[in-house]
Amino acid sequence: MRVADIGEFGLIELLSKELGIPYPPSPDALPRPGLLVDMGDDALVTGRHDAATILTTDTMVAGVHFLPERVSWRDIGWKALAVNVSDIAAMGGEPSIALVTLSLPPEFLIDDAIAIYTGLQEAAMKHAVVIGGGDIVRSPVFSVTVALSGTADLSELGQPRAMTRHAARPGDVVAVTGSLGDSAGGLQLLIEGQSSNSDAVRYLRLRHQRPEPRVQTGRVAVKAGVRCGMDVSDGLAQDLAHIARASDVAIRVDAARVPVSDALREVFSARALGLALTGGEDYELVLVAPAAVIESVRQRSDVAVTEIGEVLPYHEGPRVAVVDEAGRDIPFGEAGWDHFQKR
């Protein structure tokens, strides 16, 4: 069955069922916890709350951000939510409510639309996010847009706290969560149509298709006093350059300390470091703070936190340098992802 067969309202009804709520809502239906007005009205209304709000949005377009013939719609749903949760994690916040916009060709299969919602809801449940409806529109090309709100951590004095890109200071250390390059490795395997089902190959594909946003570490970090951080979405080198420019500093990375998974080394051997430095979509966190602060985050984080470099004053030349154990520059380019420009 296709979208054109049941129309927008028929599809909304099915997708609402996937979220476990009736549509159209009955007059007696209670809104979900945290909501005063649930789906099915002009807009969503939360209960009264005293906080700072975090807002972010991210879109995935078929054929641009993913290959529909190579990945499952359920994974697309997961990832569409997860990448937004990662942006909230990058500020040290807690995600709360998501609006989802599906742009669907009329011939899009109902079952695929439901699979997207299954994946969205899986990621939402994991991070205590409420999916609060959104919009479904006809379009010649599939895309999914998530707009996610969350709340910022408050200090003991009640001031909102968030990690930004412009708060790196010379003397700070640079750390990252997890391992880098796995997602780019997984994408490479998907593009090549790699049929091996080894543990390493499956791990890399999973890292590409089901990224795990580092919400817990982000919250630990901001509470511990980390004021500078972001998530690694465009590739480590490019993302560190964002921080270096925004903070007007330089960053030096020790190549030997960049965390690379055994799986990435096994499958990509010598290319692993390059993928770790420039591959996009890892959704790990970069944290920049004095060494003692990073150490306290490391002890409390539920995922590995690894120091990879340091912040230096900026004079001239490149903002980001990657050096080998002898201190020599490793060329890597600053090119990350820009979907519009030719490579």
Next chain:
Amino acid sequence: MRVADIGEFGLIELLSKELGIPYPPSPDALPRPGLLVDMGDDALVTGRHDAATILTTDTMVAGVHFLPERVSWRDIGWKALAVNVSDIAAMGGEPSIALVTLSLPPEFLIDDAIAIYTGLQEAAMKHAVVIGGGDIVRSPVFSVTVALSGTADLSELGQPRAMTRHAARPGDVVAVTGSLGDSAGGLQLLIEGQSSNSDAVRYLRLRHQRPEPRVQTGRVAVKAGVRCGMDVSDGLAQDLAHIARASDVAIRVDAARVPVSDALREVFSARALGLALTGGEDYELVLVAPAAVIESVRQRSDVAVTEIGEVLPYHEGPRVAVVDEAGRDIPFGEAGWDHFQKR
């Protein structure tokens, strides 16, 4: 110059300039009022605030929701923001922060992208909305998605108040703001390529291209005690049916009282009433409340508020009836807009 020539970051820089803020942000740049973290980071962070949050999103796809060859990109920008502001107005809330996602083909003209932002910013300034960035993605087809947050009115006891679709009660009267059908009339003229430049034709086109969300009336209404309302986006008959079903009531509309503009009567004569009953995209408000409450809104609203019918208990048959002066049913169908289904 085209998007592919300057890339995503080049375009973001130009569009930020259109909003009057530097990009990439300098370390010394202060965030705009109401924000703790402005554009250029992973997410936007507001200052701490004590309120209930309203969230909504709406998308316009080229060729589906508008005809790019017939309307200006500046008007597209205005409308993309205005339709979201209207959803907040429909809850009686105050809009605050917008995230904008542009899906652009690589050959899209930079000047057109800037014109969209000019229109977005015009609508944003009018309603004190801060445009807080968003996402720019490559796509074979143009679309613009706005996700808008706002705040709900609080009662004297501090409880959030919002107008919903499920709060109509038998005995309430049904009222609408402004006049209905103008937007559908304007669309008809655009489709026909109507070249006349009479006042009436220009007025109808403007009503289609630059809808004016009724924020002031929505706020007056919710303060006056109106608990049921929505905006007219799919056509009066279909939207009243949403209210009637959600509230489990019936609604009777007196055709003679439905406000129709002189311009619509002049250009469409006998068809004017049909357009007013079923035409979409008016973005006027429907308000449902006891007569005395509606009267107090009418006195305070900066746009006309007209009683058009009443709420009745529901037994069986159609939820919404439109009757002439002799009380006879006027057939109109409940069909409104469903972009997926054939007419």
